[in-house]
Amino acid sequence: MSRLFILGFLLSQVALLEAQVNRKTFPLSREFKKTGFSIAPLATVSFGNKKDDLIFSNTPEVEYNYTETGRGTWNAGLELGYLKFIEGYKVWDYFEAAISYRRFSGVHYLEGRVVRSPSGANVLSSTEFENSWEYQTITASFRVIDIAWQKPKGFITWGLGVNYDYLIADEVDSDFPEGYVTDQPFENKHAIRAHFQLGYAFKISKHLLFIPTLETPLVSILPTGNLDPSIQFLNVNYQPLIISLKFMILRKDPINCNAPRLKNMPTM
Numbered sequence: 464m465s466r467l468f469i470l471g472f473l474l475s476q477v478a479l480l481e482a483q484v485n486r487k488t489f490p491l492s493r494e495f496k497k498t499g500f501s502i503a504p505l506a507t508v509s510f511g512n513k514k515d516d517l518i519f520s521n522t523p524e525v526e527y528n529y530t531e532t533g534r535g536t537w538n539a540g541l542e543l544g545y546l547k548f549i550e551g552y553k554v555w556d557y558f559e560a561a562i563s564y565r566r567f568s569g570v571h572y573l574e575g576r577v578v579r580s581p582s583g584a585n586v587l588s589s590t591e592f593e594n595s596w597e598y599q600t601i602t603a604s605f606r607v608i609d610i611a612w613q614k615p616k617g618f619i620t621w622g623l624g625v626n627y628d629y630l631i632a633d634e635v636d637s638d639f640p641e642g643y644v645t646d647q648p649f650e651n652k653h654a655i656r657a658h659f660q661l662g663y664a665f666k667i668s669k670h671l672l673f674i675p676t677l678e679t680p681l682v683s684i685l686p687t688g689n690l691d692p693s694i695q696f697l698n699v700n701y702q703p704l705i706i707s708l709k710f711m712i713l714r715k716d717p718i719n720c721n722a723p724r725l726k727n728m729p730t731m
Contacts, residue, residue, distance in 0.1 A: 509535030
């Protein structure tokens, strides 16, 4: 719910800002086609949390109290997109459909302490384990994007989207005893999540825009029963953040021109 509250606040602020500016048609000029393409190298990272006071017991006589901590590591991906611009005043300025390859990774730390054991038993008083994981997906995305704060050579973009993630590979390098972590810790091959994206576009040339963006999932739609959109490894949740360096290519339309359109065509 906190993510939805933060999203609502951000959207309200963007709406207030946009209400103060004059909406223009850039980059939707009539000299460009209403469709375009984009390519974007991606940088991915995730933010893990910490779980304290967890209890584990492998025998009735021995009990451990342990803490799990997650730290995301940087990784990469690539996205290809198709754009469809909407002409005239609309709530949204363009739609975007994209296909991407995304890789996430992280390091998982576990610190355990024995809190109960038989007297005189040869049991380690504390243990520390370090585990790494990797999570790779092919992702199909559909977004609706709005343009705000338009300037001669730039503007803010923000939007909402739905991503379908298909898990193509995962890997774990574990210090745990054999069998403690399965070879496939990510059981769900399919996931659908609602995403929020925010960016700022720079006009590099007449036909090319550069749009650095930040994207993060807000809520999980599939699998059902858990709305948390984060990647889960053992007891730690990792919130993904996708940084996109998007190049948007606008195509010249030789049919249209910059002449104004007539509302009422003259009759002979």
